[in-house]
Amino acid sequence: METTGIAARAEGLWKRYGSGEAQVTALAGVDVALRSAEFTAVMGPSGSGKSTLMHCLAGLDTVSAGEVFIGSTRVTGLRDAGLTALRRDQIGFVFQQFNLMPTLSAQENILLPLTIAGRKPDMAWFDTIVDTLGLRDRLSHKPTELSGGQQQRVACARALAGRPAVVFADEPTGNLDSRSGAEVLRFLREAVDAHRQTIVMVTHDAGAASYADRVVFLKDGQIISELAAPTADAVHDQLKSLETSGDGR
Numbered sequence: 001m002e003t004t005g006i007a008a009r010a011e012g013l014w015k016r017y018g019s020g021e022a023q024v025t026a027l028a029g030v031d032v033a034l035r036s037a038e039f040t041a042v043m044g045p046s047g048s049g050k051s052t053l054m055h056c057l058a059g060l061d062t063v064s065a066g067e068v069f070i071g072s073t074r075v076t077g078l079r080d081a082g083l084t085a086l087r088r089d090q091i092g093f094v095f096q097q098f099n100l101m102p103t104l105s106a107q108e109n110i111l112l113p114l115t116i117a118g119r120k121p122d123m124a125w126f127d128t129i130v131d132t133l134g135l136r137d138r139l140s141h142k143p144t145e146l147s148g149g150q151q152q153r154v155a156c157a158r159a160l161a162g163r164p165a166v167v168f169a170d171e172p173t174g175n176l177d178s179r180s181g182a183e184v185l186r187f188l189r190e191a192v193d194a195h196r197q198t199i200v201m202v203t204h205d206a207g208a209a210s211y212a213d214r215v216v217f218l219k220d221g222q223i224i225s226e227l228a229a230p231t232a233d234a235v236h237d238q239l240k241s242l243e244t245s246g247d248g249r
């Protein structure tokens with residue numbers, strides 16, 4: 001496979017949970033390559049394997065078979081210390097529930113991963129992110145003093161502060177009203193367009209997916225289609241056809 005310009009990839013990825021009669025196949029042979037400086041959305045019905053795929057790509061979960069690479073690093077060959085370093089240095093996360101530290105200010109939350117890693121923050125980049133996200137006058141606030149939208153913008157800033165190879169966002173707009181959600185999505189889009197970040201986002205929302213360059217659709221643990229330059233209507237139609245089609249196997 002041509003790997004230049006690929007930020008993350010999975011080859012023949014299988015993930016099974018449990019054993020015997022209780023075994024669940026969450027991923028059934030996924031091949032996917034996520035290009036650098038692209039915004040990819042992952043969609044599919046509930047239980048289709050979206051979160052599992054993201055967790056395996058990010059080195060948060062072990063795989064049953066197959067390989068995962070972040071850049072040229074073979075994630076599936078790493079032991080605990082290597083995985084910790086990979087997650088710390090090369091990956092950013094944005095979660096549905098924000099997951100900010102309640103006792104820390106917005107600025108401290110944004111810089112926390114770098115502080116923990118003992119890395120010196122690039123303050124010019126920090127300023128760029130903070131200004132793009134409109135957080136300048138909120139930096140000394142604690143999470144409880146911020147709206148949900150502001151908290152998620154802090155979480156986005158935290159994910160990007162170390163300029164990771166890939167940012168994984170799991171339903172980042174799931175807890176936000178549509179206006180705050182749109183602000184977060186516009187920022188993710190800008191991080192890709194203006195700063196060449198690579199973003200992978202799991203979402204159920206066709207409107208959110210339309211901000212991406214590409215949408216991959218999962219069903220029953222397999223990628224069954226994809227859309228480039230998606231519109232919300234095209235994503236919606238594709239989802240409808242996934243839900244009404246048989247399981248295809």
Ligand SMILES: Nc1ncnc2c1ncn2[C@@H]1O[C@H](COP(=O)(O)OP(=O)(O)OP(=O)(O)O)[C@@H](O)[C@H]1O
Pocket residue numbers: 017018024025026044045046047048049050051052053
């Ligand atoms: N830790 C686990 N133990 C056992 N089964 C699991 C575990 N995590 C996920 N699964 C199963 O794997 C399958 C895929 O789950 P996954 O959470 O990846 O789906 P999803 O597409 O993200 O779903 P949703 O949209 O509902 O969040 C499901 O059948 C789920 O029940």
